[in-house]
Amino acid sequence: MLIEHYDLEIFTPPCAPGAERFAAIARLTTDIATVLPYLNATLRGAVYNSAAGAVSWKTDGHHVVFHADKIAISDVEDRDAAIKEIEGLVSLVNRTWERRDEITPDHTTHQRPTPLAVYQLLPQTNCQQCGQPTCFTFALKLVASQVHLEDCPPLFEPLYADKLMALQTMVIDAPTIK
Helix, strand or coil, X not given: CCXXXXXXXXXXXXXXXXXXXXXXXXXXXXXXXXXXXHHHHHCCCCXXXXXXXXXXXXXXXXXXXXXXXXXXXXXXXXXXXXXXXXXXXXXXXXXXXXXXXXXXXXXXXXCCCCHHHHHCCCCCCCCCCCCCCCHHHHHHHHHCCCCCHHHCHHHHCHHHHHHHHHHHHCCCCCCCCC
């Protein structure tokens, strides 16, 4: 197990005083810099910055950043959810570390796709079956990991199979970290 202990800080971000959302930072007692390329290789939609020594990742509307000495998450609904999310992220790091012999580390920097690039691959029907008013709104939320590809039923019609495959390779539909 790589991370055994950490100090947890949960707070309302200073840029949003009075907000009903929280952020959390797990200050680690172990340096996890060596696991960052493995996280980069396994987390769909992750952005690795080797110069900064950080992997950023968006999942379920949360922004997560892994540093050598801390793990931070933002836009969490309450303190209990922050604790649960951090525990899940620590577990994710530990599982990744335990599986490192099965993973080829990835030291390259990946970029998130732009909403326009995603929009161009959507059916562009504005059918609202996804719950969004337009396909472009859906693209914005998809890039921010606030919706999932499965939320767009037309995308799974045979007519759009090539577009679906292209979207899946963009690695924007990150898994939940529970």
